Amino acid sequence: MIYKNNETTICRLCLEPVTNFICTDCLFDNIQKWVSANSTNPFQVRILLRGKHSDVRRVLSNDANRGFCVSCKSEVDEIACPCCYLYEMGTAIKSIEPGLVKGFERDFNFDVIVHHNMSQVSLWESMHGRILASRSFRPILITDKRRGTDLNSCESCEVDSEELADVGGHWLCESCRDEAPE
Numbered sequence: 001m002i003y004k005n006n007e008t009t010i011c012r013l014c015l016e017p018v019t020n021f022i023c024t025d026c027l028f029d030n031i032q033k034w035v036s037a038n039s040t041n042p043f044q045v046r047i048l049l050r051g052k053h054s055d056v057r058r059v060l061s062n063d064a065n066r067g068f069c070v071s072c073k074s075e076v077d078e079i080a081c082p083c084c085y086l087y088e089m090g091t092a093i094k095s096i097e098p099g100l101v102k103g104f105e106r107d108f109n110f111d112v113i114v115h116h117n118m119s120q121v122s123l124w125e126s127m128h129g130r131i132l133a134s135r136s137f138r139p140i141l142i143t144d145k146r147r148g149t150d151l152n153s154c155e156s157c158e159v160d161s162e163e164l165a166d167v168g169g170h171w172l173c174e175s176c177r178d179e180a181p182e
Helices: 024-038 042-060 082-096 098-108 120-128 174-179
Strands: 165-167 170-172
Touching (some): 024 042, 024 082, 024 098
Antiparallel strands (some): 165 170
């Protein structure tokens, strides 16, 4: 029986796996630059977005699991997929300066209105009508997954065999089937 130990980084907002993780600070830096170039009042928008960024970071912060950012190459405590983070920031931009949303969607290739996995922060805020102060998310670790091979293992003796048969709900090799009581 062959086991492979895997660990998957999970977004703490939508609880989906994150591949090619980009930290919230790198995403926020890009949003700040974009706002400076596109907003009619970039100073005010950046200040309000900095507050939203801090709120999201506080919700995401967790010392138990860290992620490695593929952009800045640093290890961080705040894990969120770009989709959820952009949704949170896009929603904030929409409430601060609604005229920026279309440009934000176009330039970041993200639809703020139709977000398939609604972020748990915005979901909670919309249900309770107030801002979420902090929340403790624990990552989901995917471990001990059986790796598929061309050969299968007997459930009794764990020897690889190409001739397994189902006996009473268990897959057994020929020698274990001979030893099994009828």
